[in-house]
Amino acid sequence: xxxxxxxxxxxxxxxxxxxxxxxxxxxxxxxxxxxxxxxxxxxxxxxxxxxxxxxxxxxxxxxxxxxxxxxxxxxxxxxxxxxxxxxxxxxxxxxxxxxxxxxxxxxxxxxxxxxxxxxxxxxxxxxxxxxxxxxxxxxxxxxxxxxxxxxxxxxxxxxxxxxxxxxxxxxxxxxxxxxxxxxxxxxxxxxxxxxxxxxxxxxxxxxxxxxxxxxxxxxxxxxxxxxxxxxxxxxxxxxxxxxxxxxxxxxxxxxxxxxxxxxxxxxxxxxxxxxxxxxxxxxxxxxxxxxxxxxxxxxxxxxxxxxxxxxxxxxxxxxxxxxxxxxxxxxxxxxxxxxxxxxxxxxxxxxxxxxxxxxxxxxxxxxxxxxxxxxxxxxxxxxxxxxxxxxxxxxxxxxxxxxxxxxxxxxxxxxxxxxxxxxxxxxxxxxxxxxxxxxxxxxxxxxxxxxxxxxxxxxxxxxxxxxx
Ligand code: SAH
Numbered sequence: 001x002x003x004x005x006x007x008x009x010x011x012x013x014x015x016x017x018x019x020x021x022x023x024x025x026x027x028x029x030x031x032x033x034x035x036x037x038x039x040x041x042x043x044x045x046x047x048x049x050x051x052x053x054x055x056x057x058x059x060x061x062x063x064x065x066x067x068x069x070x071x072x073x074x075x076x077x078x079x080x081x082x083x084x085x086x087x088x089x090x091x092x093x094x095x096x097x098x099x100x101x102x103x104x105x106x107x108x109x110x111x112x113x114x115x116x117x118x119x120x121x122x123x124x125x126x127x128x129x130x131x132x133x134x135x136x137x138x139x140x141x142x143x144x145x146x147x148x149x150x151x152x153x154x155x156x157x158x159x160x161x162x163x164x165x166x167x168x169x170x171x172x173x174x175x176x177x178x179x180x181x182x183x184x185x186x187x188x189x190x191x192x193x194x195x196x197x198x199x200x201x202x203x204x205x206x207x208x209x210x211x212x213x214x215x216x217x218x219x220x221x222x223x224x225x226x227x228x229x230x231x232x233x234x235x236x237x238x239x240x241x242x243x244x245x246x247x248x249x250x251x252x253x254x255x256x257x258x259x260x261x262x263x264x265x266x267x268x269x270x271x272x273x274x275x276x277x278x279x280x281x282x283x284x285x286x287x288x289x290x291x292x293x294x295x296x297x298x299x300x301x302x303x304x305x306x307x308x309x310x311x312x313x314x315x316x317x318x319x320x321x322x323x324x325x326x327x328x329x330x331x332x333x334x335x336x337x338x339x340x341x342x343x344x345x346x347x348x349x350x351x352x353x354x355x356x357x358x359x360x361x362x363x364x365x366x367x368x369x370x371x372x373x374x375x376x377x378x379x380x381x382x383x384x385x386x387x388x389x390x391x392x393x394x395x396x397x398x399x400x401x402x403x404x405x406x407x408x409x410x411x412x413x414x415x416x417x418x419x420x421x422x423x424x425x426x427x428x429x430x431x432x433x434x435x436x437x438x439x440x441x442x443x444x445x446x447x448x449x450x451x452x453x454x455x456x457x458x459x460x461x462x463x464x465x466x467x468x
Contacts, residue, residue, distance in 0.1 A: 355387075367396075370393075
């Protein structure tokens with residue numbers, strides 16, 4: 001390690017800043033935030049520096065005597081000679097000096113920071129790759145939403161009380177872990193600070209009792225892990241146990257906390273596995289053990305995912321829950337196949353329809369679905385392509401309406417088959433389309449011909465037929 005990282009207490013300490021431009025201004029702002037007394041030396045200074053009463057401005061050239069009483073110094077001029085003189089004077093007096101962006105002349109460097117005070121993260125590459133440091137900072141910025149600062153503030157206020165109640169260090173560590181992974185931080189995230197405070201008080205009171213479990217219903221998206229939300233990622237990393245569908249991609253599961261238990265309760269159309277009642281029971285059992293349960297579902301949990309039913313069950317049993325939406329198959333398949341689901345010239349609305357079974361399709365209002373100028377996104381329809389075609393045509397949709405079948409949308413093995421409504425069943429059969437696949441009906445599907453950008457080019461049913 002080339003530099004020793006530290007956080008300095010500069011409250012009421014004098015810090016010398018040499019330079020009066022925009023760079024100096026940035027450094028001064030930060031120093032003032034940390035409570036430092038700033039002595040600024042420069043013949044020319046910006047209006048903000050000049051007019052700020054908190055800064056002692058010396059409008060004169062730098063002189064080593066300006067170091068008098070300073071614990072740190074920053075050289076922020078664009079004059080190499082002046083910067084070097086500041087560095088030399090600091091070295092002589094054993095005062096640490098940072099020359100902005102010149103590591104060779106600096107005896108300390110200033111990290112990139114993510115500020116969620118009192119939580120502050122400092123990042124440095126030792127001056128070797130500042131752009132990389134900035135990139136890391138951006139990632140952390142997006143990972144740590146504003147609630148982290150509030151959470152840290154809350155713990156700061158409660159620190160003494162927590163220490164009093166739990167004198168044992170490891171008991172205290174366990175308590176903090178539970179608080180940070182559990183309801184308190186969830187409440188802070190939903191901006192309910194009073195609720196978080198109450199929950200923290202309750203948790204502290206029952207600190208020796210078993211912890212209360214909870215469930216996060218998370219949408220895993222269609223497959224591409226890049227389509228997860230930041231909240232989904234966090235839930236996966238906080239989970240004690242994950243109950244997931246078979247539809248959830250391995251790529252997504254690999255982002256979960258390494259030591260979280262995984263239970264596959266997978267259901268795929270046709271191949272029945274764990275019954276819904278049993279899934280509900282499992283959720284309840286796990287949450288009652290005090291665990292943080294993630295119920296992970298393909299796409300969005302509230303779109304043909306039975307998310308609602310599971311939450312109703314949890315609500316009946318008093319288990320607290322949160323929901324993290326995901327990108328549903330229709331949205332993802334449209335985007336990744338180059339099919340805009342609405343388009344001013346072709347479709348003013350889009351419908352998400354389940355075509356799961358003959359039973360469920362029997363209950364659909366086909367007359368409405370067959371109307372022109374709308375897009376249909378049919379989920380779970382692979383086995384019912386013939387029925388979809390017959391019903392739509394019988395109810396008046398033109399047999400020449402363009403359709404698309406998107407198999408494994410957003411995944412590396414995505415396939416898109418284009419055909420007309422009349423050809424839908426034959427096209428599916430010729431291409432041997434497998435689940436998961438989404439059927440899209442409407443003029444917009446023809447746009448895939450020019451707008452496709454991901455994976456292999458769409459296959460045309462006509463070409464498939466010619467090849468056969
Ligand atoms: N809750 C999920 C849907 C569950 S129903 C969601 O919001 O996406 C399962 C059906 O979703 C599948 O039969 C298929 O029609 C569709 N589906 C899910 N993932 C898909 C994918 N990657 N590509 C194409 N269709 C998909």
